[in-house]
Amino acid sequence: MHELSLIQSIIDIVREERVKHGMERVVRVRVVNGALSGAVSDALAFGWECLTQDGELKGVVLDIVDQPLKVACGSCGREFVPEDRHCMPCPACEEILGHDILSGKELYIDEIEADTPED
């Protein structure tokens, strides 16, 4: 439900980076969305479509990369990607509690592809 405000933040950052790097026209923006970020990728895509209907980012592709949850076992430290987020036994020692999250909470703009003026 808050994805529209997230898209607005993405648009603000892209505009800033466009000026900073002297980009002529932005072609594609890549965003990494972690499985636990709280943002739904489909809703982000829809928000992007809504907020880029006009203006300088019209037609720009939003490329959303879904980042799976990766944890380190709370008991033996083994790193693994749980198959099921609801029950995550460690493949090495079968511990199910107290895992540390290594990745999956992030939501960030990874890269921007743009046309640049001819040198």
Added chain:
Amino acid sequence: MSKTVTIVRNVLEANERRAGKLAEYFAQNKILCLNLMSSPGAGKTSLLERTLTDLKGEFKMAVIEGDLQTDNDARRVAATGAQAVQVNTEGGCHLDGSMIEDAISVLDMTGLDILFIENVGNLVCPAEFNLGEDHKVSILSVAEGDDKPEKYPLMFHISSVMLLNKTDLLPYVDFSLEAAAAHARKLNKDIQIFPVSCRAGEGLTPWYDWLRQARVAKK
């Protein structure tokens, strides 16, 4: 010619900056700030009414009330004698740093020991927006089901405390305190869990003791 520029910028960076400034402000003024989150109706306001009344003599406390509409909760909280300010998000699903800045500017923060922020009732969006708080506190009522920490993992992962409220209803609902605790601890082994009934006034002592410790740690 097209080229790709690596950016790596957090989408929530603007809010994170605000949260950082708020955290600095709370540190300088030695105010313990707690962000209360739950679904609508889990008992955030009831918990505040109890806490503000029972600890009135010990701490100077104030409340920022976040709601989509109405000032019902601010009035309930103010009836305990504590200072309260209402923030209406007009449909927005969470509080963000700028709303807290505005709320603080109208509160009298002098000599305040504890500031409670009652977030908008929602188990998803508020979890993403830091408000400069010392701790996030989540409240789950037993009528909601013991699988909620499993369904909303981020909320319970980032909380220092989970209160399991409405324990007076346990005989009437299928809720296992152990199952709820186990789900919450999967990704948060240090979470403190307190079963309480705000209605009956039961089980609140461990919560108050935790508050006292958190308050001492802030000084």
